[in-house]
Amino acid sequence: MSDLIKVGMADFKVGRNPASLISYGLGSCVGIALYDSVTKVGGLAHIMLPDSTQARSSENPAKFADTALPLMLNEMIKLGAAKIRITAKIAGGAQMFTFANATDIMRVGERNTEAVRSMLKKIDIRIIADDTGGNYGRTVELKLENGIYRVKTIDKGEKEL
């Protein structure tokens, strides 16, 4: 049984094999798994919001897609990962409640996903798998042994990315 490292909301953790990084109950948040398959170093970020520049408070950079990703990438490089080998898998960004007049607030899941995609593009990391959208929660686990990103849901089954 390898170590299970918990990643809370608005947080990120990095690690190396043998270990797994897990984050429970993502709704509109997005879980971004970065992985280097040679050194088996990985990171998991649980971001809540797309963009730190629009927020009034940015005390916790792990909260935003645009600030969490560069920080996590750095931590991984410190553990020996090489940026050129790192790939991304993303999951989450759901819209949990449906209202007739969906405002921007309700569409935050979609905006989070877009922001994650554009930030990854900006820092030149390829997304090799994704499972985003829908109206249901997800628990995500990144296995550092092989880079498998497991997505569990309540009644939409479980998949491995």
Next chain:
Amino acid sequence: MSEDILKLSTLQLDALREIGNVGAGNSATALSQIIDRKIDMTVPQVAIMPLGDVPDVVGGPDAMVVGVFLRVYGLAPGSILFLLPRDSAFYLVDMLMGRSQGYTTTLSSMDESALMEIGNILAGAYLNALSHFTNLTLLPSIPALAMDMAGAILSVVLIQLGQMGDHALVIETEFTTEADGVKGHFFLIPDPGSLNTILTAIGVKE
């Protein structure tokens, strides 16, 4: 404004607790009449906690819950979430529909409507009391329902608060039916600007 919820005085916290007490008392009475059972409620907690800790109040981010969500409109906007552990939600539906306990194992759309209506009535009763107390007009939106992981459901409100700070102020009450152990958590989460409005209205703004 961003983080001044961390600087609330004891007097202000007590005042918010009293608001929660009056609102939840009204809701509990309404619920008790609908299901014809005695309802116990806890003294409301006014908690200021890191956003990521809020799901722990209802058993952790992966706890299976049914959530009824309503927005609060008016001078002090906010969000209301009525969260029930899944088994409690099923049992509450059995009560409402006059079925035997344990009958419900999945929610039909009729069951969902019934639970949303309960959320609606509880929120209405709560806001009514709150409006009287503060003299602020507060109205609930139509309800929405989801059955999922607590973290996923709570993220809807937490994300909004996250734009302003890293902490949430939640006014939370737990309802239980005496005999059957049906449990529910009622959350009032004021939008960041609303707290000042409420504190001013009840005369405890410094």
